[in-house]
Amino acid sequence: MLARSWFGFTECPDFNQKYYTRLYGYNIYVEYTISPLMAFSRTCLIIYFLVHLILCVASMTFNLTDIGPRSENLEIVTEGAAYITSDGIQLTPAGYVFFEKIAGRATYIRPLHLWDRKSGQLASFSTNFTFVINSHQGKIYGGGLTFFLAQNNSVITGGSALGLPLSNNKSMSPFVAVEFVTGVIPSSDHVGISINSPTSVGYKNWLSNVPGGGLSQAWITYDSVSKNLTVSFTGFQNNTAVRQDGLVYTVDMRNELPEWVIFGFSGSASGSPYYQSNLVISWSFLSSDFPTKVKNMKVRLIVGMWVAIMFMAVLIFVMRRWKRKKSWENEEDEHEFDVEMNKVFEMGTGPKRISYQKLVRSTCNFAENQKLGEGGFGGVYKGFFKESSTHVAVKRVSTSSRQGIKEYASEVMIISRLRHRNLVQLIGWCHENRELLLVYEFMENGSLDLHLFKEKSLLAWDTRNKIAHGLGSALLYLHEEWEQCVLHRDIKSSNVMLDSHFNPKLGDFGLAKLVEHEKGTQTTMLAGTMGYMAPECVVTGKVSKESDVYSFGVVTLEIASGRRTIVYTAEERQTRLVEWVWELYGTRTLVEAADPRLGSDFDEEELKRLIVVGLWCAHPDPDLRPSMRQAIQVLKCEAPLPKLPSHMPVATYSAPPMSWIYGVTSIIQDQLVKL
16 A cells, blocks of 8 residues: 655555654654554654744845835945945945945844853844955955954944954944955955954965955854854955855854844955955845743643634534535535535536546546645546547546545646646546546556656757746746636646646645735645745745745756756655755856756756746745746746855744644544544
């Protein structure tokens, strides 16, 4: 008997099984006997980890990938010579001017709670930014920029101290800074760490490219446990960006800085003729919260949820058991169900009702050797209609849960009205003898995942490119070109079917939702498949066109790389496809993402274009993902490639609404009723 996957757990029909799973980075090891009580405990365990995930959202996080004079950059405060342009944060003037030493500073609008005086707890943080120090081919330059944390009431200094802070009495104010220092006379380009003094406590030589203005990147992290401040950065060799060895310095921030600090960038130029401009292009930041601050809230929320879920689950379990028994034993109720379903379905056009006996004959009574596969809510069987000499695919929907019935109704009502060359065609439907059956056109080459991951055949590059374009065309139709917006909500390679000519056709509309075009976002129950599901769906419970776009991006990366969205190594380490490909993008080695089975038989430019579009669609921030129309325009070379950050951004999301909690409870209902 086949195993069934639910929320990352693998279930088998045997008793006393051991189960191992990962849920968004958490390792869970569970041993239990399959029983209502233990299944309920498993469900509560999943709820716990979801709650823990939500409560672990950082106390401060932001991601400014396209800094410019727009509304989002009201978050940045500039002082001195600093100002914001369409290029980013200009810490010193971009044009050549005659001046004495000049400096500028840009800070985030809100201070950072670095440590808590009552508990003594210290926060961890990490930041990543891209920047350019440019003398515009001038051979004489000097100055630099810093990332700093400082006392809240400090003021900016002149150019000689890189704009680092002074207190009101003009002495050095408490600060911790990472400096990127330049100077051609004498040559002194280096990256250093300074604490309350311009003199570095540790430094590394820096292979800068100041005359040419090369794009540099820096990663800075502080670990509150080890007290290590770690700096990594890029330099240049032969005009090519390379990652240099970083530096580490141990410092207890509580001894150097006040409880609340300002943080951001400062920069200076040494004055004529030592001219250079200092520009910050993008900036992301994330800090941890103090465990003591959320401890009581976590306890209250978790206990409250456990009590509420336990009460609801027991009540639902008893009521649903009783209701199902009465419903299926009562032939009159079954007849009323058929009448109601017929009334709804026969309003549509196209697919017709097919008799149960005809489907039994066509599939040899649903013989095991006719089975094409097993989905989340039932098996799919190959059938043959003798009168028309055509093969069909018969989906046998499970009736053991209301969710299965909802999926059946949703699939018939939505897909029966859609017409597109890249959507699987629904031929007919049947609900007789307590069976729910859907009849589709037969796809000779099965699903995309069979070829990518199970080596049914090696898809040539031209075929892969055609599949990606076809899938994008189907989604554009669903999102923008039909009378209503259709959110598919379960786009994955196993739901992309291939006909005899390997043309892609998107199927399985059991989780699809109809929304008005002007209302493309809705709050709903958690639905989809882990790995393909957009991160905001897991955290907030909201689905949208953007979450479909995310899933499309993941599938395109699978098509290009031949790798699954989540890979487990022999050491049970988890590698996520999006993160892996984004690292290759940052190091400009995207060709390494190509499926090794292709060898060199692919168009390199087409590969890079497909991968960049995939990363764009799978951006962690839904507001920065393209529409399907924009994605297709880039795929067709009708628009330029987007500029993405070289390091995968970190997005932040609000806590889930109550409807999401109800959605999770709905999942619990169905799991309990199946027992």
